[in-house]
Amino acid sequence: MSETVSPVMFLILAFATIGGAVMMLSTRNVVHAAFWLLEIMVATAGLYLLLSAEFLALVQVLVYAGAVSVLVLFVIMLTLRRREDAIRPYEPSWAGTIIAALFLGALYMAITRFVPVIAEMPEKVPGVADFGREMFTTWMLPFEVASLVLLAALVGAVWWSKGGDDR
């Protein structure tokens, strides 16, 4: 990966993510929305590749495009009694629109006033090996805590979603 970000690729991927988000919010079918979320996640993995974060792009595809999408689709299928239940009523929200627009305006003001300080890219762009070395030296303790969080979430998810008879 080069150290400059290609404008053409950035525009394509930005269009893919924002267009996918708009489609996800505008479709009335929950299953279609789950597939648009999958598209957004894959496009985000492309953005990570553009930012020379190869490992994160891989994790994004594995975790979000793989596991989370399948999990969401499973729960959608398990909680639908009839095929027609996937089609939701059209549910616009004026309050939601106003709050999101105000938030976007506040973010816009913050971004336009922000003066970025850009650090020089080192000669050799850090790759996956450097990422792993950094993670298992500097970030060792947070890494272990993260694995504990995942273990607790795993046990909690199994506990909550198991059948109610033997509780």
Next chain:
Amino acid sequence: MIIGPLHFMALAAVLFSLGLYGVLSRKSTIMTLMCLELMANAVNINLVAFSHFRTPALMTGQMFAVFSMVVSAAEIGLGLALVLAIYRLRKTVELDAMQELKG
């Protein structure tokens, strides 16, 4: 045209606002959780972009993005397990139907 951190911040801001609108407007629990994932995704894009433009050698932002992904994966797993548990009790996933705790 040089793509800088501001472009990525603008993209992430738009994605986050779309997710916020979705969280506030949807009445299906699963759609709300999906929009939460969209918001977490926007935050991760910002973290990775700052990692690329500010600390390219240390990759601090990428580490933060990894831990943020861990937390949001745990969140969606637990959230969907809760949805299944509520569905088993109430036979519905509508947020409107869950209002016992209304003050």
